[in-house]
Amino acid sequence: MEVRVILVEPKNEENIGAVARVTKNFGFSNLYLVNPTAIGKKAFLVASHAYDLLNAAPIVDSVDEAIENSALVAGTTSQPGVSVNRHMRMPFFPPHELKKKIEGKSGILSLLFGREDQGLLNEELMQCDFVVCVPTSPGYPVMNLSHAVAVVLYELRDVGGDFGEITLANVADKARLFTHVRTFLDEIEYREHKREKTMLMLRRILGRAELTQREVRTLHGILSKAERKMEGGAEEPCEDG
Amino acid sequence: MEVRVILVEPKNEENIGAVARVTKNFGFSNLYLVNPTAIGKKAFLVASHAYDLLNAAPIVDSVDEAIENSALVAGTTSQPGVSVNRHMRMPFFPPHELKKKIEGKSGILSLLFGREDQGLLNEELMQCDFVVCVPTSPGYPVMNLSHAVAVVLYELRDVGGDFGEITLANVADKARLFTHVRTFLDEIEYREHKREKTMLMLRRILGRAELTQREVRTLHGILSKAERKMEGGAEEPCEDG
Numbered sequence: 001m002e003v004r005v006i007l008v009e010p011k012n013e014e015n016i017g018a019v020a021r022v023t024k025n026f027g028f029s030n031l032y033l034v035n036p037t038a039i040g041k042k043a044f045l046v047a048s049h050a051y052d053l054l055n056a057a058p059i060v061d062s063v064d065e066a067i068e069n070s071a072l073v074a075g076t077t078s079q080p081g082v083s084v085n086r087h088m089r090m091p092f093f094p095p096h097e098l099k100k101k102i103e104g105k106s107g108i109l110s111l112l113f114g115r116e117d118q119g120l121l122n123e124e125l126m127q128c129d130f131v132v133c134v135p136t137s138p139g140y141p142v143m144n145l146s147h148a149v150a151v152v153l154y155e156l157r158d159v160g161g162d163f164g165e166i167t168l169a170n171v172a173d174k175a176r177l178f179t180h181v182r183t184f185l186d187e188i189e190y191r192e193h194k195r196e197k198t199m200l201m202l203r204r205i206l207g208r209a210e211l212t213q214r215e216v217r218t219l220h221g222i223l224s225k226a227e228r229k230m231e232g233g234a235e236e237p238c239e240d241g
Numbered sequence: 242m243e244v245r246v247i248l249v250e251p252k253n254e255e256n257i258g259a260v261a262r263v264t265k266n267f268g269f270s271n272l273y274l275v276n277p278t279a280i281g282k283k284a285f286l287v288a289s290h291a292y293d294l295l296n297a298a299p300i301v302d303s304v305d306e307a308i309e310n311s312a313l314v315a316g317t318t319s320q321p322g323v324s325v326n327r328h329m330r331m332p333f334f335p336p337h338e339l340k341k342k343i344e345g346k347s348g349i350l351s352l353l354f355g356r357e358d359q360g361l362l363n364e365e366l367m368q369c370d371f372v373v374c375v376p377t378s379p380g381y382p383v384m385n386l387s388h389a390v391a392v393v394l395y396e397l398r399d400v401g402g403d404f405g406e407i408t409l410a411n412v413a414d415k416a417r418l419f420t421h422v423r424t425f426l427d428e429i430e431y432r433e434h435k436r437e438k439t440m441l442m443l444r445r446i447l448g449r450a451e452l453t454q455r456e457v458r459t460l461h462g463i464l465s466k467a468e469r470k471m472e473g474g475a476e477e478p479c480e481d482g
Contacts, residue, residue: 014255022388027378049381135398137268140290147263147391150384154392157376188470190463201459209450218442222431229429230471 001102001109001159004030005149006066008124009115011037017046017054018146019113024050026153031057032066063112063124071107071168072210074098075120075128076152078142092133095155101130102159105210107168109159111152116145126200129174129207169216177216178203184223187230242343242350244397245271246390247307249365250356252278258287258295259387260354265291267394272298273307304353304365312348315339316361316369317393319383336396339373343397352393357386410457418457419444425464428471 005023010016016036020043023031031053033039039054047054060066067073077092093101102109112128114120125131134151136143143151169177181202185195211219246264251257257277261284264272272294274280280295288295301307308314315334334342343350353369355361366372375392377384384392410418422443426436452460 018385018388021381021385024381025377025384025388027380046385048385049383134395136266137398139268140262140265142290143266143391144259144262144287144289144387146385147259147266147388150388150391151395154375154395157378184467185463188463188467190466198459198463201456205450205452205456205460206446209446211446215442215446218439219446222426222429222439225431226425226429226467226471230467 001071001105001107002030003028003153003156003159004032004066004070004108004110005153006032006034006063006110006112007036007145008034008063008066008112008120009036010113010145011116012145013037013039013043014046015116015145017043017048017050019149020047020050020054020057022146022150022153024053025150026157028153028156029053029056033057033059034063034066035059035061063127067110067112067127067171069108070110070171071105072102072130072207073110073112073128073171074130074132075112075125076114076132076134076148077119077125078133078136078148092131094135095132095152098130098132098152099155099159101208101210102156105168107170109156111149113145113149126203129210130204167213169211169213173213173216174206174211177206177211177219180220180223184227187227242312242346242348243271244269244394245273245307245311245349245351246394247273247275247304247351247353248277248386249275249304249307249353249361250277251354251386252357253386254278254280254284255287256357256386258284258289258291260390261288261291261295261298263387263391263394265294266391267398269394269397270294270297274298274300275304275307276300276302304368308351308353308368310349311351312346313343313371314351314353314369315371315373316353316366317355317373317375317389318360318366319375319377319389334371334373335376336373336393339371339393340396342371350397352390354386354390410452410454414454414457415447415452418447418452418460421461421464425468428468 005019005028007016007019016033016039020031036059044051044054112120112124132152134143134148182199185198190198246260246269248257248260257274257280261272277300285292285295353361353365373393375384375389423440426439431439
């Protein structure tokens with residue numbers, strides 16, 4: 001897979017430079033910046049020989065733009081215990097598990113790293129197929145941004161290879177599927193207060209499953225069939241009666 | 242083993258602070274500094290909540306003093322190809338091999354990290370029991386000092402973290418779920434000739450997702466709700482009519 005490192009609203013330009021450097025150290029070259037702080041001399045000083053990579057990094061306005069065309073989106077967090085995901089009992093993958101999950105896949109893996117102070121927001125984490133957590137000490141779990149990137153990319157260093165035979169569904173394919181699922185929950189009158197939690201759970205399940213395009217089509221097919229049955233089921237007995 | 246992180250003549254105080262932070266992040270607390278640059282505000286700012294560790298770090302004059310009482314000494318280098326060790330026929334271990342080597346051992350493991358510009362000198366590397374090399378890209382192999390420390394300590398962190406609390410659904414739970422799914426496909430009159438293939442695909446998707454017990458219950462719930470809707474949907478219009 002092709003790895004895209006995405007920094008979401010980084011506030012410290014030295015961190016941005018340090019991330020550029022370590023990205024190049026591990027043989028990656030794809031860095032995106034979402035609403036970063038101003039990038040000046042300090043960032044380039046820290047980036048050192050990775051100035052080219054920093055220079056080429058697209059600056060975008062939103063996470064949506066940054067993850068465009070991705071096959072998989074992984075968010076990082078340092079505090080599994082305090083996130084929305086605890087309620088969802090979402091498994092947090094350590095970085096070496098992420099590596100196993102993407103081996104043999106092709107497409108773009110977007111890796112989201114959050115703000116230095118707040119990390120990724122819940123709505124950003126919800127856009128992720130899985131969440132990666134570097135195992136740290138409970139005594140001081142919060143890593144420096146570039147250290148977190150270093151550890152994750154260290155684990156992923158060998159994945160650049162061309163294993164790719166399976167075409168994973170991309171972000172847009174999955175967005176359409178989730179819209180369909182949401183409509184379906186409405187149609188079956190799934191309990192309102194549980195709907196959001198369940199949507200998130202389904203996103204997580206299907207995210208972890210790393211759906212192919214073909215599988216996404218089949219899932220649409222099952223939902224459509226059930227929908228027609230619900231409509232049709234409403235008519236048939238009347239015709240009989 | 243007890244890990245002692247030793248920085249040899251670090252020239253940049255922010256790097257020293259960053260190393261203190263990541264040392265604490267991975268649950269270690271033993272930092273030695275050999276002839277460091279002056280440590281001031283900047284170092285403590287970067288160390289953040291690891292100021293205590295930085296404060297307590299012994300400052301010594303020589304590598305000999307720093308490695309005193311060690312059971313094993315490992316040096317780090319980013320450029321195996323150009324170092325004296327090639328001639329010494331010293332094997333270079335990647336960080337995860339180092340971990341294997343120390344498992345089941347006791348005593349102090351001293352980890353030497355060299356200067357930002359020159360790394361460890363040949364005479365220092367010769368004092369090491371082994372040399373550790375973080376595998377990096379030939380395009381830009383030289384890591385920032387604190388990143389190298391981050392990766393090595395990440396590998397040496399105590400495994401057996403908090404990831405094992407999630408109760409995955411067992412074989413029987415999943416068998417019941419698949420039975421329910423099959424019934425559902427029957428109910429929605431999913432095309433006969435596609436049913437087996439689709440069942441297999443769903444098994445694969447849900448298998449890959451490593452479902453938890455809770456998630457299995459939610460999926461049952463969604464199916465049941467849709468089933469009731471299909472039945473209910475058949476009655477309501479008749480009642481109206």
